[in-house]
Amino acid sequence: MTAELEITAPNSGLRATAERPNMNDVIGVGRAALDAIGRIAGDSSRLREEFGRKVEDLASVERLLGEDFEQRDALAAARARQAEIESQLDLDKATAGSQAMDTESA
Numbered sequence: 001m002t003a004e005l006e007i008t009a010p011n012s013g014l015r016a017t018a019e020r021p022n023m024n025d026v027i028g029v030g031r032a033a034l035d036a037i038g039r040i041a042g043d044s045s046r047l048r049e050e051f052g053r054k055v056e057d058l059a060s061v062e063r064l065l066g067e068d069f070e071q072r073d074a075l076a077a078a079r080a081r082q083a084e085i086e087s088q089l090d091l092d093k094a095t096a097g098s099q100a101m102d103t104e105s106a
Contacts, residue, residue, distance in 0.1 A: 005029070007036045016040045 006017045016036040021028030086092075 005032050005036065007033060007040070009040065014040060014043070 004017050004019060006015060008015050016039055019032065021032065023029060
């Protein structure tokens with residue numbers, strides 16, 4: 001019969017779980033704990049590799065964001081139209097008024 005053993009690092013809070021044998025099997029529990037600790041030791045290299053991949057992904061996305069795109073002019077026109085509509089609706093004034101009321105009541 002096995003159960004799950006959870007090991008938590010005191011400083012980092014990093015957790016590892018492992019299947020462990022019955023608590024009466026002291027050697028088996030010890031081996032399970034050592035195996036879990038060994039996996040934690042390998043986490044740093046795995047995390048470094050993942051971080052490297054994420055940095056590359058970020059660079060790729062930033063490059064794509066800087067490129068021209070087909071609908072750029074249409075987007076600029078739509079944003080200008082939205083700003084025009086918002087100014088006509090005077091949405092900022094309504095927000096400022098409610099904020100002033102909140103300040104007065106405080």
